[in-house]
Amino acid sequence: MAVKTAVKEKEKERRAIITVRNLSVEYRTHRGIVKAVRNVSFDVYEGEILFLVGESGSGKSTLGFALMNLVPSPGYIKEGEIIYHLDGQDIELRKLPLEEQRLFRWKQVAMVFQSALNALNPVLRIWDQLYDTIQAHDPNITREEAYKKIKYLLSMVRLDADRVLKSYPHELSGGMRQRVMIAMALLLDPKILILDEPTTALDILTQKNIIELLKKIKDELGLTMIFITHDLSLAAELADRVAVMYAGKILELSDVYTIFYNPKHPYTYALIKTIPKLTSIDEELYPIPGSPPDMINLPPGCKFHPRCPYAKEICTEKEPEFEQAGPNHYVACHRWRELKFER
Amino acid sequence: MIHVIELKNVSMAFAVGGGIFGAKKFAKAVDNVNIHIDEGQTLALVGESGCGKTTTGKIVAGLLKPTEGEVLYHGKNVWKMHRKEFNEYRKAVQIIHQDPYASLNPMLTIYKSLSAPLFKHKIVSTKEEAIDHVSKLLEMVGLTPPEDFIFKYPHQLSGGQRQRVVIARAISLNPKIIVADEPVSMIDVSMRLQILHLMKDLQQKLGVGYLFITHDLATGRYFASDGYTAVMYLGSIVEFGPTNKVILDPQHPYTKALLSAIPEPDPEKTRKKKVMKLRSLDVPSLLNVPSGCKFHPRCPFFIEGKCDKTPPGRYYLEKDRWVACYLYGDGGASESR
Numbered sequence: 001m002a003v004k005t006a007v008k009e010k011e012k013e014r015r016a017i018i019t020v021r022n023l024s025v026e027y028r029t030h031r032g033i034v035k036a037v038r039n040v041s042f043d044v045y046e047g048e049i050l051f052l053v054g055e056s057g058s059g060k061s062t063l064g065f066a067l068m069n070l071v072p073s074p075g076y077i078k079e080g081e082i083i084y085h086l087d088g089q090d091i092e093l094r095k096l097p098l099e100e101q102r103l104f105r106w107k108q109v110a111m112v113f114q115s116a117l118n119a120l121n122p123v124l125r126i127w128d129q130l131y132d133t134i135q136a137h138d139p140n141i142t143r144e145e146a147y148k149k150i151k152y153l154l155s156m157v158r159l160d161a162d163r164v165l166k167s168y169p170h171e172l173s174g175g176m177r178q179r180v181m182i183a184m185a186l187l188l189d190p191k192i193l194i195l196d197e198p199t200t201a202l203d204i205l206t207q208k209n210i211i212e213l214l215k216k217i218k219d220e221l222g223l224t225m226i227f228i229t230h231d232l233s234l235a236a237e238l239a240d241r242v243a244v245m246y247a248g249k250i251l252e253l254s255d256v257y258t259i260f261y262n263p264k265h266p267y268t269y270a271l272i273k274t275i276p277k278l279t280s281i282d283e284e285l286y287p288i289p290g291s292p293p294d295m296i297n298l299p300p301g302c303k304f305h306p307r308c309p310y311a312k313e314i315c316t317e318k319e320p321e322f323e324q325a326g327p328n329h330y331v332a333c334h335r336w337r338e339l340k341f342e343r
Numbered sequence: 344m345i346h347v348i349e350l351k352n353v354s355m356a357f358a359v360g361g362g363i364f365g366a367k368k369f370a371k372a373v374d375n376v377n378i379h380i381d382e383g384q385t386l387a388l389v390g391e392s393g394c395g396k397t398t399t400g401k402i403v404a405g406l407l408k409p410t411e412g413e414v415l416y417h418g419k420n421v422w423k424m425h426r427k428e429f430n431e432y433r434k435a436v437q438i439i440h441q442d443p444y445a446s447l448n449p450m451l452t453i454y455k456s457l458s459a460p461l462f463k464h465k466i467v468s469t470k471e472e473a474i475d476h477v478s479k480l481l482e483m484v485g486l487t488p489p490e491d492f493i494f495k496y497p498h499q500l501s502g503g504q505r506q507r508v509v510i511a512r513a514i515s516l517n518p519k520i521i522v523a524d525e526p527v528s529m530i531d532v533s534m535r536l537q538i539l540h541l542m543k544d545l546q547q548k549l550g551v552g553y554l555f556i557t558h559d560l561a562t563g564r565y566f567a568s569d570g571y572t573a574v575m576y577l578g579s580i581v582e583f584g585p586t587n588k589v590i591l592d593p594q595h596p597y598t599k600a601l602l603s604a605i606p607e608p609d610p611e612k613t614r615k616k617k618v619m620k621l622r623s624l625d626v627p628s629l630l631n632v633p634s635g636c637k638f639h640p641r642c643p644f645f646i647e648g649k650c651d652k653t654p655p656g657r658y659y660l661e662k663d664r665w666v667a668c669y670l671y672g673d674g675g676a677s678e679s680r
Contacts, residue, residue: 055531173625203391204558208604209624230532233606237613256610274536276565278607279591285565287536291501307533 016085017192017224018044018067023080025059025066032296036062036075038248041322042330044192049218049225051235051256054245055292061114063245064194064228068111069093069101084108086191106137110185112178114197119181120169126180127165134187153183156220157213175206179213186217196228211238232275236260241328244268247293247303250322254329262342264331267304269341302334310335345418346379347519347552348403348436353377353412354578355398359630370629372398373409374578375654382519384552385570387563387586391601393629395578396556400522403554404438405429434464437513441525443505447497453481454493457512464516480511483548485541503534507541514545524556539566560605564590571663574598577627577637579654584664594666597638619643636669644670 025037037059044050054060065071067082077094084091086108093101105111113119121129127150134146151161157179169177178198185193195214199207215238218225227238235242239256244267252265263269270288277283290307293299302320305311314334322332333339355373372395380386380403388396401407402414405421414421416432424432440446447456457480458473467473474493481489484507497505506526513521523542527535539562545551553570557563563572564586572586574595582595593599600619607613621641627633633640639650649669657665658672 055533057531175624203393203626204601204604205391205621205624206626208606208618211606212618231606232532233608233613236608236610237606239610260608260610271533272608274533275608276536276559276561277609278561278564278602278605279612280609281591285536287540288533289537291503291534292531 014045014048016043017046019081019083019085020044020067021081021083023063023066023082024078025062025071025075026078027062027075029074029296034295035248035298036295037066039080040248040250042243042250042253044224044226045241046224047222048240049227049238051239051242052226052228052245053230053232053235053242055230057247057292057295058245059248060228060230060245061196064111064196064226067194067226068105068109070105070111084192103137106133106188106190108190109192109194110188110190111194111196112181112185112198114200120177122169124168125165126167126169126172130165130180130184130187133184137188149187150183153186154180156186156217157183158209159183173206175202175210178202178206178210182210182213182217186221189221190223192224192226194226194228197230198227199234200229200231214238232271244271247295247298249303249332250330251304251333252329252331253322254326258326258329264325264329264336264339264341265333266308266310266335266339266341270307302332310339346415347381347417348554349379349415349418350376350399350402350409351413351415353399353402353409353414355395355402355407356410368630371578371632372629373402374632375412376575376578376580378403378554378573378580378583380520380552380554382552383546383550385546385555385567386553387555387557387567387570387572388575389557389560389563389572390575391558391626393626394575396558396575397524399575400438400524400554400556403520404436404522405433406438434516435519436522437516437518437520438522439506439509439513439524439526442529443502443509444497444529446509447505449497452494452496453477453500453508456497456508457481457515460512460515466516476515477511480515481508483514483545484508484511485537486511501534502530503538506530506538510538510541510545514549514551517549518551520552520554522554522556525558526555527562528557528559535562542566560590560602561607574601577629577632579637579667581638581668582666583657584660588664594660594671595638595668596642596644596670600641636667 027034052060154161242259243250243253301316305315320332320334325331356369457477461467478489486492567586572589573580574582603619635651655667659665
């Protein structure tokens with residue numbers, strides 16, 4: 001119960017920092033159009049850690065790129081609004097001139113990519129890469145000021161600046177490079193940080209260390225974080241809220257406890273029941289039948305219906321609306337009112 | 344006792360570097376490993392990336408010749424076998440690789456991929472027989488009806504379906520042992536359990552033994568719940584025992600640290616976990632492996648003058664359950680090495 005009241009308390013002070021409405025993103029391919037994100041609406045609250053969780057092809061990374069207006073070609077935002085509420089202004093990133101968009105990206109929103117291990121320039125020392133970045137956005141900064149700032153950020157990610165700055169990327173371990181990338185993303189004091197699978201390539205102990213670090217940074221700097229992953233356990237560990245994605249849509253969105261203990265969407269429940277648990281004793285697991293849909297030939301109706309044990313006729317005909325199912329709980333399922341899932 | 348497959352004091356060193364200048368260095372990817380697998384048994388080999396588990400799997404399957412030690416198949420050293428015997432062994436120990444996208448030839452239909460080994464080993468001689476046999480294999484791995492799949496190309500199948508084809512190929516020669524190297528890590532979360540259940544079913548039906556290699560301890564625990572688990576660190580096995588004992592009551596500091604750091608899909612539980620603090624987070628390079636116990640530079644229980652001198656031997660806590668750590672005893676390290 002304590003958890004529930006805490007959640008409610010928190011909700012009162014929530015303020016949206018990003019509003020996403022009816023967003024659709026597509027890729028043009030030789031086989032046809034891939035509808036990677038389909039009519040998605042949600043808010044990101046100031047100071048929260050929001051997880052976008054989904055399997056490969058669910059649209060979670062595309063959604064992350066769309067938030068930065070950086071959808072890689074041949075993809076494009078087909079329609080919808082992404083509005084940032086920052087410094088008392090409502091900013092629609094896509095409508096800004098390109099140069100302002102570029103500034104906005106590092107200063108307001110920064111992103112740490114999945115392939116961050118390869119995102120550093122291999123022929124430049126770490127110092128040059130960090131200094132270039134800071135200078136590109138703030139040409140008046142002195143070397144001393146830049147050094148002070150860089151050193152502070154590196155110490156925050158627990159790296160020894162004097163050693164790391166002189167190194168080339170290949171001289172650092174994967175975990176160190178990942179920490180450099182996080183420090184780099186924080187260089188211009190962004191308010192929002194988007195992280196796309198930042199820990200998948202790392203060993204378990206380093207991963208844990210980076211997670212602890214992100215928690216600490218979030219609290220110290222009051223950041224808002226959007227974390228993109230396929231790993232439900234990571235969400236359980238770190239998320240305030242979780243959005244579960246499937247075939248380009250958010251199927252369920254709520255606080256992390258509700259998602260894990262009282263989900264309303266059959267897919268969310270099925271996912272939780274299908275992953276092996278490390279330490280629980282005798283918990284039965286159930287496989288999910290079938291495969292995720294082909295994103296070019298999506299089934300009609302609810303995209304999960306071919307795999308859903310609760311599917312009825314309506315599920316095969318009409319795609320369910322994303323509706324509010326409780327305080328701060330949204331779900332896209334025709335049958336959420338009747339279904340009860342408990343763990 | 345004679346086992347189907349046994350590795351005896353097996354080590355594998357790879358030469359690294361050594362161009363025109365400078366001496367060659369050796370990276371010991373596998374260091375003095377002893378394991379065995381029998382029909383119908385499951386052994387999970389778990390560890391982090393780079394710990395040598397894939398190399399161990401390749402040695403078991405005869406794809407790599409170890410630089411030291413013996414690989415025994417029914418008690419016979421496979422690297423001293425005649426060609427015919429060696430082929431028998433290779434047929435009996437099959438391997439499933441991690442990436443179902445890379446392990447099937449994209450230019451060949453499923454029929455071609457699956458029938459080639461059948462013809463080669465003279466299990467079938469005509470096309471009719473081959474189609475019949477391949478259809479049966481597809482049915483066994485749940486690709487039904489087989490005629491929907493048999494003449495397709497790999498790109499027409501999902502990741503999960505491809506891995507089923509790979510499994511069909513692995514069982515086609517009636518193996519005794521299957522080395523499954525991260526068989527589900529590249530498959531979508533929602534399809535992993537299907538594949539694990541299929542592999543378990545086949546074990547019941549065919550009596551194969553599995554060496555199940557994974558970095559995901561939860562999956563390893565699930566798959567080998569009735570078998571054994573070996574925990575590997577920097578090329579050495581540090582702890583061994585019945586799976587649930589190793590996972591629920593770990594003894595080696597490395598196993599403990601690992602288990603304390605793995606997030607679990609249960610918010611209350613995972614947020615309560617206390618991570619074991621290590622002395623260092625850096626994983627030493629294989630080119631510069633610490634002396635003595637390889638975990639000593641990171642281990643919070645490090646005993647100076649002991650852990651950094653001689654590698655600990657196997658200390659048996661009970662039958663079939665051992666740990667290589669001086670906290671429990673030296674496991675005969677002083678005599679056997």
